[in-house]
Amino acid sequence: MANIGYMQLVRHCNQYCRFCSNPETPYVLDLETARREIDDFSARGYFGVILTGGEPSLSPLVPEITRYAIERGLHVRMITNGSKIADMETARRFVEAGLRHYHVSIHSCRPEVEDFLTGVKGSHALAMRALENLGQLDAELRAAGTAEAADGVTVNINTVINAFNADHLDENVRFFTARFPFLRHFVWNNLDPSMGRAETNRDTAHRLRDFEVSLNRAMRHLAREGRTFRVERVPLCFMTEFAWASTETRKIVKGEERMVHFLDDKGTVRQTDFRHPKAEACKHCSLHDICGGLFELGDWYDLAELSPVFVPKEPIVNRILLDLDGGPAGLRPLSPGDA
Amino acid sequence: MRVVALSLACNNACVFCAQGKLRAAEDTADAEAAVRRAASDLVKGETVALVGGEPTLDERLPDFVRALDAAGAGRVVVQTNGRRLAYRAYARALREASDRLALDVSLAGSTEAMHDYHTGTPGSFKQTVLGLRNARAEGVPASVSCVVTRSNFRHLSEIVRLCRAVPVSGLRFVLARPLGTARELAARVVPAPELAGPYLAMALAEAQKCGLAARADAAAEPYEGAEGAFAGLGPAEAEAATDARVAGAAAEKAAADERGRRSLAMFGRPAPARREERSHARKTGDELRAILPALFEGAAPREVADVVAADKPVSSRQPAAAPRQEGTG
Numbered sequence: 001m002a003n004i005g006y007m008q009l010v011r012h013c014n015q016y017c018r019f020c021s022n023p024e025t026p027y028v029l030d031l032e033t034a035r036r037e038i039d040d041f042s043a044r045g046y047f048g049v050i051l052t053g054g055e056p057s058l059s060p061l062v063p064e065i066t067r068y069a070i071e072r073g074l075h076v077r078m079i080t081n082g083s084k085i086a087d088m089e090t091a092r093r094f095v096e097a098g099l100r101h102y103h104v105s106i107h108s109c110r111p112e113v114e115d116f117l118t119g120v121k122g123s124h125a126l127a128m129r130a131l132e133n134l135g136q137l138d139a140e141l142r143a144a145g146t147a148e149a150a151d152g153v154t155v156n157i158n159t160v161i162n163a164f165n166a167d168h169l170d171e172n173v174r175f176f177t178a179r180f181p182f183l184r185h186f187v188w189n190n191l192d193p194s195m196g197r198a199e200t201n202r203d204t205a206h207r208l209r210d211f212e213v214s215l216n217r218a219m220r221h222l223a224r225e226g227r228t229f230r231v232e233r234v235p236l237c238f239m240t241e242f243a244w245a246s247t248e249t250r251k252i253v254k255g256e257e258r259m260v261h262f263l264d265d266k267g268t269v270r271q272t273d274f275r276h277p278k279a280e281a282c283k284h285c286s287l288h289d290i291c292g293g294l295f296e297l298g299d300w301y302d303l304a305e306l307s308p309v310f311v312p313k314e315p316i317v318n319r320i321l322l323d324l325d326g327g328p329a330g331l332r333p334l335s336p337g338d339a
Numbered sequence: 340m341r342v343v344a345l346s347l348a349c350n351n352a353c354v355f356c357a358q359g360k361l362r363a364a365e366d367t368a369d370a371e372a373a374v375r376r377a378a379s380d381l382v383k384g385e386t387v388a389l390v391g392g393e394p395t396l397d398e399r400l401p402d403f404v405r406a407l408d409a410a411g412a413g414r415v416v417v418q419t420n421g422r423r424l425a426y427r428a429y430a431r432a433l434r435e436a437s438d439r440l441a442l443d444v445s446l447a448g449s450t451e452a453m454h455d456y457h458t459g460t461p462g463s464f465k466q467t468v469l470g471l472r473n474a475r476a477e478g479v480p481a482s483v484s485c486v487v488t489r490s491n492f493r494h495l496s497e498i499v500r501l502c503r504a505v506p507v508s509g510l511r512f513v514l515a516r517p518l519g520t521a522r523e524l525a526a527r528v529v530p531a532p533e534l535a536g537p538y539l540a541m542a543l544a545e546a547q548k549c550g551l552a553a554r555a556d557a558a559a560e561p562y563e564g565a566e567g568a569f570a571g572l573g574p575a576e577a578e579a580a581t582d583a584r585v586a587g588a589a590a591e592k593a594a595a596d597e598r599g600r601r602s603l604a605m606f607g608r609p610a611p612a613r614r615e616e617r618s619h620a621r622k623t624g625d626e627l628r629a630i631l632p633a634l635f636e637g638a639a640p641r642e643v644a645d646v647v648a649a650d651k652p653v654s655s656r657q658p659a660a661a662p663r664q665e666g667t668g
Contacts, residue, residue, distance in 0.1 A: 018609035268633035270640035
């Protein structure tokens with residue numbers, strides 16, 4: 001099992017996304033607390049940690065935390081808006097500390113939409129520069145040819161699906177894969193409406209059907225190009241052909257958990273149940289057992305949008321268990337010869 | 340083609356039923372008079388379609404067919420779910436009424452689970468398929484109409500193969516339109532044409548490969564052709580806008596707004612979150628111990644569901660929605 005722990009380094013940010021699910025608090029992680037978190041994840045047998053926030057690159061402790069986590073045998077990655085690593089020196093410092101996996105949050109390839117969503121003019125341009133820097137560092141590491149640097153830098157794009165980008169998710173992936181061919185993996189998070197700024201900025205609200213076609217086009221594009229992706233908080237009837245890429249479904253099938261140390265009064269939260277509410281019609285669905293359902297009943301998304309599908313479940317389960325699309329190693333079932 | 344609407348009564352409760360609430364209204368139609376009128380008005384050789392509701396629920400159906408045959412109809416098409424023909428004697432009675440009878444049978448799935456979900460009627464798939472086989476055994480030509488929905492569009496090729504296996508004389512796919520029950524349940528029922536389209540094309544290619552006459556219609560208009568095999572949907576509750584999906588979305592949004600789900604236009608600066616604390620103050624060290632007791636005091640981590648429930652503002656807690664009724668159309 002590849003459990004991943006979330007460490008919030010700070011909760012302040014140099015952007016002001018109108019759907020931010022972890023808005024500002026005054027708390028900042030210190031090194032002692034960070035070590036405790038890492039020791040705890042390590043003791044729990046976690047595969048790795050994700051440095052997040054707020055904007056984690058605003059913490060001065062990124063290199064030290066990274067080095068400590070690596071010493072403890074954990075894989076380290078960071079979710080960032082890219083604004084700090086748009087500075088090559090900073091990017092290089094992080095990479096040299098061993099931080100070689102980045103999820104850069106970009107929600108639209110259209111500069112005016114990205115800047116509007118993040119509340120900061122110029123954030124699209126900074127994110128582009130961050131991607132260029134990471135691409136260059138990736139190439140440098142690979143060229144070095146040492147065993148330690150062989151895997152280069154892994155760069156993923158994280159996108160929150162919301163009312164302002166729901167219609168052009170496919171345009172996003174076409175843009176990013178054409179301009180930054182080293183991008184191998186994309187992550188879509190359907191807007192978390194339960195807390196944070198999305199709750200007070202309801203103009204970010206969309207219906208599931210608003211993104212269905214563009215998400216489908218985007219997933220088809222990536223699948224055709226041999227790139228991988230994950231989709232979170234999207235019920236399987238809206239991504240049936242790519243059900244294996246659902247974060248919830250993968251966690252249900254693999255029996256994974258995740259844990260987050262929040263820098264607010266939620267504190268430490270462990271998630272072992274990835275099932276959200278379902279509609280009455282879902283009881284007819286062949287994927288009922290492995291579908292996460294619909295986040296936040298009634299408050300925002302509408303259960304009336306869910307429809308049963310009748311595709312076979314086993315190929316999806318097998319694809320996840322056999323890890324056929326090159327994600328983190330999953331459970332491998334015994335082959336008949338091993339029995 | 341002359342369409343004669345009999346009763347709106349039906350023994351299925353399809354999620355895509357175009358008649359919707361019409362069916363709940365008191366049935367005042369005089370089926371016998373309607374058939375008599377059609378028989379006296381029809382041009383010799385004309386096709387007459389008998390539609391419902393479900394025409395086989397009317398005990399006089401064999402008599403109606405016989406009367407229209409005697410009046411010179413070239414073809415009498417009965418639009419049916421075919422369930423009653425699961426009784427071989429009934430299939431025979433219909434066949435004996437006229438050798439110019441043809442059936443237009445509604446099938447919504449290639450499996451029991453898929454079809455029965457759409458009809459809202461457990462057991463209906465078995466009866467419909469047996470009905471098709473009995474029609475075949477009696478020599479009554481039967482074609483199939485399949486309403487394409489969000490739940491079956493991935494299986495249209497399988498429906499083709501099932502129809503080929505029975506076999507049936509023709510197959511027609513019709514994209515679900517937001518009429519009647521399908522209007523009420525549009526979000527659940529009406530598929531995005533772009534997503535259903537490729538499956539539809541594959542199914543039509545599959546049909547061609549196996550020699551089954553198949554077609555796809557954008558709308559369930561009465562259709563005369565292929566020997567007048569398809570009857571259309573009969574009376575519908577309301578007229579649809581031209582773009583089914585746009586109309587469906589608009590109807591859904593209006594219904595959602597009525598239920599109190601509102602999107603506020605706030606295109607200016609974003610508002611802060613409820614629990615946002617913006618300041619230049621920074622809390623760390625001992626202050627972290629207070630919010631992370633799992634790290635410092637060995638407390639158990641919290642579960643997500645508890646956190647979400649605790650965070651919810653009282654004002655946004657809505658009463659649980661009444662459970663939706665399945666396929667009440």
